[in-house]
Amino acid sequence: MPRSPVSQRLAEAAIALFDERGYDETTVDDIAARAGVSRSTFFRHYRSKEEVIFPDHDALLAQVRARLTASTADTAIVAVCDAVRIVLTRYAEDAEVSLQRYRLVGKVPALRHREIVSVARYQRLFREFVGDWLGDSPDAALRAELMAASVVAAHNQVLRGWLRANGGHDPFPALDHALQYVITTFRHLERSRDDGDQDADRVIVAAFRGSASPDTVMDAIRTQLQTPS
Amino acid sequence: MPRSPVSQRLAEAAIALFDERGYDETTVDDIAARAGVSRSTFFRHYRSKEEVIFPDHDALLAQVRARLTASTADTAIVAVCDAVRIVLTRYAEDAEVSLQRYRLVGKVPALRHREIVSVARYQRLFREFVGDWLGDSPDAALRAELMAASVVAAHNQVLRGWLRANGGHDPFPALDHALQYVITTFRHLERSRDDGDQDADRVIVAAFRGSASPDTVMDAIRTQLQTPS
DNA sequence: CAAGGCACTGAAACTGAGTATCGTCCGCAT
DNA sequence: ATGCGGACGATACTCAGTTTCAGTGCCTTG
Known part of the structure; x- marks a missing residue:
């Protein structure tokens, strides 16, 4: 269902006023006044002053x-x-x-x-x-x-x-x-991981500087594999 | 620096009251009263009622x-x-x-x-x-x-x-x-940071399932090292 | 000791958001 | 015409947060 004409007028008035004076400097009274309705009506259409910016x-x-x-x-x-x-x-x-x-x-x-x-x-x-x-x-x-x-x-x-x-x-x-x-x-x-013993889910992460020689890397990894934490 | 004793008392009073009566049902006056200070003092120590829950x-x-x-x-x-x-x-x-x-x-x-x-x-x-x-x-x-x-x-x-x-x-x-x-x-x-040689700082991060055999891991890493992306 | 400065506090008035209540008016059906 | 329900306006109220002013204790400096 489309928004009621009053809601529409309120939203337009609010955005216009926020644009002209800023948000904090605009009171709900100002918005209601420009839309030609009362303050009560504003809060009937929007739960808060913020909500007029984020309708639906x-x-x-x-x-x-x-x-x-x-x-x-x-x-x-x-x-x-x-x-x-x-x-x-x-x-x-x-x-x-x-x-x-x-x-x-x-x-x-x-x-x-x-x-x-x-x-x-x-x-x-x-x-x-x-x-x-x-x-x-x-x-x-x-x-x-x-x-x-x-x-x-x-x-x-x-x-x-x-x-x-x-x-x-x-x-x-x-x-x-x-x-x-x-x-x-x-x-x-x-992908579903295979279920089995808990250790099957352990991962090893190894990080090296790319400038390290492949041998250095391999040595480090070999060491790590032999001594799982 | 440690929080002042007044801040401490205010925080404790606030948490106690929130716990007993609920947040919305507790006013800043209540908190200040229980802490034995004035409402003004509360707002000197905390910018808002919410902030007393999230200090630092x-x-x-x-x-x-x-x-x-x-x-x-x-x-x-x-x-x-x-x-x-x-x-x-x-x-x-x-x-x-x-x-x-x-x-x-x-x-x-x-x-x-x-x-x-x-x-x-x-x-x-x-x-x-x-x-x-x-x-x-x-x-x-x-x-x-x-x-x-x-x-x-x-x-x-x-x-x-x-x-x-x-x-x-x-x-x-x-x-x-x-x-x-x-x-x-x-x-x-x-990706690496770009200082001078782009390739120098490249890193390789390898992850394997712990259940993989060391040989499998080594093969995969060797392959990766030979074909840097 | 005295004078002035400084940090902390209390009191009070004020603004504005959000809520609650009441009375009114308008359209609409029976 | 009477009754009814929904939308609106007016008013009063609570409370968060701001601002202003005044008082008080403490510390430094002359």
């Missing part, structure tokens, strides 16, 4: 959740990557509003914080989804956390780039590229 | 920043992993306070939001650090974002596990395990 985040989150549960992708990470496109689509389809909000959020800490919290909700949703998908495989919780964080980070990176370029280009190729990055990065973690 | 986050962030700039690790991701240990150390060294805060944050959305914002500051610091390190190599910004997000996610995962277990065990083995996960995941994304 709840609806978008619900949409993403629905997309996830309906997903037919064959791996968790692909499903989540698929779902995150919805978010970017929403931003891209009203570039005007997104850009205005981006400039505002860049200047006002309170709004930046609000946005960070919103993003965390998506990340949590992804984490829970991937966690359920992976079940109780070893390190499932850890992998879920990492995947969710990576997908969100990729999205944020692409979105910021698009916003900083004033929305001039199509952001989806960049998103696909970034998500491909994530998917390939995590592909080797998707 | 600024100091910790500065400490992490200092550790990063002083780092001698040979790759960005290792430096960041190194830095994140400081954070977990801080949590672990007063487990009592951490646990009390954890229970509180779990119940009060406002505090949860505050914590999310704090975490985002670390992530941003890491992102900028890795970004600078990677310079203008292709996808540097994207990789920086992903690495920062992953390291933070790994830390959060370990911390949450530790807190949920009431701080019963040493969290650092789990952290090391999680960070190794991240390092191995990103090993193919690492």
Whole structure:
């Protein structure tokens, strides 16, 4: 359902005033006055002064959740990557509003914080989804956390780039590229590990300066293999 | 320098009251009264009612920043992993306070939001650090974002596990395990710093399942050394 | 000892966000 | 016409956070 005309007027008045005077210097009374309604009415349409900048985040989150549960992708990470496109689509389809909000959020800490919290909700949703998908495989919780964080980070990176370029280009190729990055990065973690004794899951990480001679490296590794910690 | 006795009394009063009545039901007046000082004094010691729960986050962030700039690790991701240990150390060294805060944050959305914002500051610091390190190599910004997000996610995962277990065990083995996960995941994304000879500082990070036979490992490493990417 | 400076505190007034309550008005169906 | 429900305005209230001013103890310096 479309937003009511009053909500619309309030949002426009708020954005205009935030732009002219700044966020902190604008009171809810000012917004209501410009929209031609009372202060009470403002709080009937928006739970807080911040929410007027981030309307329908709840609806978008619900949409993403629905997309996830309906997903037919064959791996968790692909499903989540698929779902995150919805978010970017929403931003891209009203570039005007997104850009205005981006400039505002860049200047006002309170709004930046609000946005960070919103993003965390998506990340949590992804984490829970991937966690359920992976079940109780070893390190499932850890992998879920990492995947969710990576997908969100990729999205944020692409979105910021698009916003900083004033929305001039199509952001989806960049998103696909970034998500491909994530998917390939995590592909080797998707394989189910063989279950067996616990030691089978130990990993060894060896780091050397590239300038070291191959012999030095081989010696060090040989030593390490002979004395597992 | 240690916190002043007044700050200490205020913090204890606040935590006690939050525990008894709940966060929203406790006013700053209540806290100040129990601590035996005036409301003014409260705000002289803490900028907000929330901050009494998260004292020295600024100091910790500065400490992490200092550790990063002083780092001698040979790759960005290792430096960041190194830095994140400081954070977990801080949590672990007063487990009592951490646990009390954890229970509180779990119940009060406002505090949860505050914590999310704090975490985002670390992530941003890491992102900028890795970004600078990677310079203008292709996808540097994207990789920086992903690495920062992953390291933070790994830390959060370990911390949450530790807190949920009431701080019963040493969290650092789990952290090391999680960070190794991240390092191995990103090993193919690492690049060297560009000082003079680009190749001189290249590193190789190899990860193997502990169940692999030494011969298999040696073969793989030999192959890798002969064909540097 | 005295005078002035400084850090800490209390008191009080103020702004503004967010909540709760009440009365009113308008549209709409029976 | 009567009843009803939803949206609005007005008002008062709580509380976080800011600002200002004044008092007090302490420490230095003459």
